Amino acid sequence: MTTENVIEIRDLHKSYGSLEVIKGVDIAAPAGHVVSLIGSSGSGKSTLLRCANLLEDSQSGEVLFCGEPVTWKGEGHNRRPADQKQIIRIRTNLSMVFQQFNLWAHMTILQNVMEAPVTVLGRSKAEVEQKAREYLTKVGIGDKCDVYPAQLSGGQQQRAAIARALCMEPKALLFDEPTSALDPELEQEVVKVIKDLAAEGRTMLIVTHDMRMAADVSDHVVFLHQGRIEEQGDPETLFKNPQTERLQGFLSATQ
Numbered sequence: 733m734t735t736e737n738v739i740e741i742r743d744l745h746k747s748y749g750s751l752e753v754i755k756g757v758d759i760a761a762p763a764g765h766v767v768s769l770i771g772s773s774g775s776g777k778s779t780l781l782r783c784a785n786l787l788e789d790s791q792s793g794e795v796l797f798c799g800e801p802v803t804w805k806g807e808g809h810n811r812r813p814a815d816q817k818q819i820i821r822i823r824t825n826l827s828m829v830f831q832q833f834n835l836w837a838h839m840t841i842l843q844n845v846m847e848a849p850v851t852v853l854g855r856s857k858a859e860v861e862q863k864a865r866e867y868l869t870k871v872g873i874g875d876k877c878d879v880y881p882a883q884l885s886g887g888q889q890q891r892a893a894i895a896r897a898l899c900m901e902p903k904a905l906l907f908d909e910p911t912s913a914l915d916p917e918l919e920q921e922v923v924k925v926i927k928d929l930a931a932e933g934r935t936m937l938i939v940t941h942d943m944r945m946a947a948d949v950s951d952h953v954v955f956l957h958q959g960r961i962e963e964q965g966d967p968e969t970l971f972k973n974p975q976t977e978r979l980q981g982f983l984s985a986t987q
């Protein structure tokens with residue numbers, strides 16, 4: 733039996749107006765695997781993540797969630813997902829963690845974590861509160877339930893954002909540069925949480941500039957260059973023995 737792909741993208745093309753930024757990309761995140769996306773700024777990493785959870789439209793190619801293809805209506809720049817229920821199912825099952833945390837400033841940490849499971853999934857408050865406290869404890873900030881985001885360090889805020897993503901109990905977690913807004917000393921506390929999640933066998937698609945983390949946690953690494961996959965492989969081979977000049981150049985510039 734082959735492992736199920738929680739996320740699969742086939743020959744995806746995406747343009748902003750006349751600017752094509754994703755030029756025929758195939759990528760998959762099999763259940764229980766961690767796939768990291770690396771590449772220079774502007775290479776299309778964020779766009780690809782956002783196309784995977786349908787935060788962005790794409791002009792052609794397929795997007796599949798757990799083997800289920802997205803159904804589209806329209807063509808080219810008018811192509812949109814056709815089925816509202818499917819969009820919600822996919823978005824709620826692919827929880828995203830952003831570079832800038834995106835916590836709601838007017839809500840406590842506990843309220844932030846509880847919000848989507850209660851309002852989007854319709855779960856009972858009591859059940860969600862218990863889970864929210866468990867996930868906040870898991871990421872090491874169980875004592876911060878009642879404070880507001882501004883009272884936390886960046887590393888604590890990002891850990892709260894990870895607890896919020898986990899509380900949706902998604903099929904996969906999508907991270908978009910989760911440590912790049914953090915000071916180096918705070919970066920490691922977030923890296924540790926991501927490592928723990930990888931060790932638990934969570935399915936994750938991670939955009940990162942942190943090559944050490946990518947090497948440590950990934951089953952597969954994809955190097956994107958100007959909207960195309962330039963090189964990919966297991967981290968051991970890719971980082972130790974890059975084949976293309978572009979990846980060699982990229983890696984030596986990020987050392």
Ligand code: ADP
Binds near residue numbers: 748775780
């Ligand atoms: P990365 O995450 O690898 O830095 P992005 O996916 O953010 O790259 O961007 C890929 C390309 O798409 C860049 O050229 C960027 O300027 C362009 N781009 C991203 N978002 C938009 C947008 N909303 N409108 C127009 N162009 C965009």
Ligand code: MG
Binds near residue numbers: 778779909
């Ligand atoms: Mg980006």
